[in-house]
Amino acid sequence: MNVKTHDLSTDPATKAVNPVHPRPAIELDAASVVFGSDAKAVMALSPTSLKLDDGDFVALVGPSGCGKSTILRLVSSLIKPSAGLVLVGGKDAAAKQLRIGMAFQNPTMLPWLTIEQNVMMPLKIVSPFKATYHKDKKGAFRDRVHALLSQVGLQDFANHYPWQLSGGMLQRSNLCRALIHEPDLLLLDEPFGALDQFTREELWQTLQDLYLDRKPTVLLVTHDLREAGYLANRICVMSARPGRIISDEPVNIPQPRDIGMIYSAEFVEMTQGLRELIAQVRS
Numbered sequence: 001m002n003v004k005t006h007d008l009s010t011d012p013a014t015k016a017v018n019p020v021h022p023r024p025a026i027e028l029d030a031a032s033v034v035f036g037s038d039a040k041a042v043m044a045l046s047p048t049s050l051k052l053d054d055g056d057f058v059a060l061v062g063p064s065g066c067g068k069s070t071i072l073r074l075v076s077s078l079i080k081p082s083a084g085l086v087l088v089g090g091k092d093a094a095a096k097q098l099r100i101g102m103a104f105q106n107p108t109m110l111p112w113l114t115i116e117q118n119v120m121m122p123l124k125i126v127s128p129f130k131a132t133y134h135k136d137k138k139g140a141f142r143d144r145v146h147a148l149l150s151q152v153g154l155q156d157f158a159n160h161y162p163w164q165l166s167g168g169m170l171q172r173s174n175l176c177r178a179l180i181h182e183p184d185l186l187l188l189d190e191p192f193g194a195l196d197q198f199t200r201e202e203l204w205q206t207l208q209d210l211y212l213d214r215k216p217t218v219l220l221v222t223h224d225l226r227e228a229g230y231l232a233n234r235i236c237v238m239s240a241r242p243g244r245i246i247s248d249e250p251v252n253i254p255q256p257r258d259i260g261m262i263y264s265a266e267f268v269e270m271t272q273g274l275r276e277l278i279a280q281v282r283s
């Protein structure tokens, strides 16, 4: 990538954000995944190694079916590696060492709950919040939900139901729900894939603000190379299935980034380079 200014991924200030976890926030060491067995075995992920430090924002891009979501499932311990290691916060992913927030392409809000109640849900089920949920849900927790909803422009929709919101507003609520319990680690799987370009760009800015405010470690899976370049401080490109990481490069553009930047010659050249690399590995 040709844009050279300031590499946030190696900035000591960035690394010092959360000194609680001395080991990398995420570490895959030759982790591979095979689904099924014998004749029906599908190799979904070739041995893959990847490290994310606290506060890193890494985008995973690559051809369809190369194993991007499989990496997210490994990190969230929804699946185990067939071989190799997956450590989260220095321990086996299943140990749930870090607090995790997740958001996917189709927000799964519970239709019988208001937006406020949906966003509050992680506080009901995640430690240490769940211990005081019943005491705090009408006070401190409610204030926390309203503050976050205000930050994404949804202050007037706390008492609406999911079906009363547009796709973009639902995705904003989804981000709030992923962040309300102050996760150390945010896993995003094409969170804006179903939205129009204008709404998507608006939400990139919202996500950037939320990220810079809290500095969780973020792993974002996306097909949108501009999304990857605008948001991430590193971009990992995967080969075709069974994928592995074939390029891991910093995005040397200071944050916060202005949305107009995605039309600059430097940025277009960077995304064009990524596009060509993915086109090569697809074929």
Ligand SMILES: Nc1ncnc2c1ncn2[C@@H]1O[C@H](COP(=O)(O)OP(=O)(O)OP(=O)(O)O)[C@@H](O)[C@H]1O
Binding pocket: 035, 036, 042, 043, 044, 045, 063, 064, 065, 066, 067, 068, 069, 070, 071, 241
């Ligand atoms: N439960 C499963 N059983 C069998 N094969 C699976 C299973 N889950 C995923 N796969 C296969 O593993 C491969 C990797 O899937 P994965 O969802 O990780 O790809 P991806 O890169 O996220 O794809 P896309 O970009 O299209 O969403 C695919 O070929 C997929 O068909």
